[in-house]
Amino acid sequence: MNGLHILAEFHACEGERRLLLDAGTLAALCRRACANAGLLVVAEAFHQFAGAGATGALVLAESHLAIHTWPELNSVTLDLYVCNYSQDNRAAAETAYSALCAELKPKRIVRRDISRGGLDPDDRDSGNMASQGK
Numbered sequence: 001m002n003g004l005h006i007l008a009e010f011h012a013c014e015g016e017r018r019l020l021l022d023a024g025t026l027a028a029l030c031r032r033a034c035a036n037a038g039l040l041v042v043a044e045a046f047h048q049f050a051g052a053g054a055t056g057a058l059v060l061a062e063s064h065l066a067i068h069t070w071p072e073l074n075s076v077t078l079d080l081y082v083c084n085y086s087q088d089n090r091a092a093a094e095t096a097y098s099a100l101c102a103e104l105k106p107k108r109i110v111r112r113d114i115s116r117g118g119l120d121p122d123d124r125d126s127g128n129m130a131s132q133g134k
Contacts, residue, residue: 024048
């Protein structure tokens with residue numbers, strides 16, 4: 001579970017307006033950003049809101065990308081998490097994130113990075129006993 005979790009808000013987006021308005025266009029951008037970064041999409045779901053924005057998620061072999069648009073605010077929120085189970089995927093996450101920024105063109109960004117995991121070797125031996133209340 002060790003990995004990088006990027007939470008971001010893009011404000012005053014000046015990219016192509018269809019990216020905020022059309023779920024299909026948004027999905028294509030997300031797939032392209034992940035594929036070009038070397039991340040493997042294994043499933044996806046996108047939804048178009050009537051007369052409003054779109055929301056969607058890509059399930060990645062490395063974890064996930066979730067994205068939500070608010071065209072009335074020219075804003076986007078996204079959540080990109082990559083785990084480092086078999087290799088360090090931080091550079092891939094940064095590449096995908098940069099591609100999304102380049103296309104959406106936010107004038108202001110609020111970004112929070114969370115380092116996840118970092119398990120103690122002893123944690124691996126205890127299985128999921130803590131989650132089972134043991």
